[in-house]
Amino acid sequence: MKRRTFLRSGLAGAAGLATISHTALAGDNGVSQEIIYRTLGKTGLKVPVVSFGVMRSDNNALVKAAYDGGMRMFDTAHGYMNGRNEEMLGSFFTSVPRESFILATKVKPAGVDSRTGLPSRETTAEDFLTKFELSLTRLKMDYVDILYMHAADSAEMVKHREITDAMLDLKKKGKVRFIGVSTHKNEPLVIRTMVEEGIWDVVLTAYNFNLAHLDDLNRALESAAKAGLGVVAMKTMAGGFLDKEKTKAVNPMAALKWALSNPNVHTTIPGITTFDQVNTDLKILTDITLTADEEKDLVAAAASGGLYCNACQNCIKGCPANLPIPEMMRAYMYAYGYGNLAMASDLLRETDATADQCTLCETCTAECIKGFDLKGKITDIARLKNVPYDLIA
């Protein structure tokens, strides 16, 4: 990470703090603390700066602990854990007032090419709406607060008229309060297209200290915020660990605080699977000041490369097999950084890569801007393709 980029973002954050509002909350030690809220763009929703990325959790006791601690936004998706994620949230949220939380889910359109992000004839509103109705049933809700088009990585998807019309119609019918796009590839292009289109309310974007295209993404986020888009940051932990062996963890408080040092980021959705993580994230609800030691940790982590793939696609042109390398690197991160084989397997099953493609090359001609050993990592993670899903999930 360029130190200049890092500091520029931090200074912008300090300026942004002046505009946020607070709510009193009693801390563990009895001393009054205040939760930091930001306004999610033109939605007007006041959201605590840390929200719950539910993605990998099926434990509603964790959700309750986060809710009791002051988190108010919960982020899931139609596809997470084959629907169990939405079902778990549905069972928990019947116990608290509907107006007391913000529920966001995502629906992934069918038939989108994982390399190009382009739609096909299978990409239809009918498929999208069928999945969304099932999500509502699992969630036991009449409406969701935010519905994202899941993993839209091209301008063509952001402008996909059939699906965007269907989403606007859901909004008109009151089944969805706000619509958005989630993206972790070509994020600046996707965000700029959302701004141009003018119909979107919220963007959920990959955002962390270890991104190679941070300057471009920061500029896109600035224009998003100016246009009134709510901005939610994901993948803030940059993979969670810097090595496959899990000997070097990313400093989670530093990573989250860094993301929030950009005032154009309104909330973050770290994935939470343990009570320790809940407690760490709750601390950041009331204190987002990045310390000098935390900054040092991030500079060192960024220099090490880590497990996080920027999804820049620069490697693909050097690969004669045209492998979907960014998706395979993301699966690698899910498996070794998050320790979640089911998510890694889900992602691999969406690609057409087979388990043995790299064995056809004597030497790897694809080059990674981060210096990843692509052949080694792909050969390693592609083995999952041959493991039956019921042994994993």
Ligand code: SF4
């Ligand atoms: S080794 Fe794998 S990633 Fe490298 S060029 Fe061959 S098929 Fe592509």
Ligand code: SF4
């Ligand atoms: S593997 Fe490397 S070159 Fe390929 S998309 Fe990821 S960061 Fe870019």
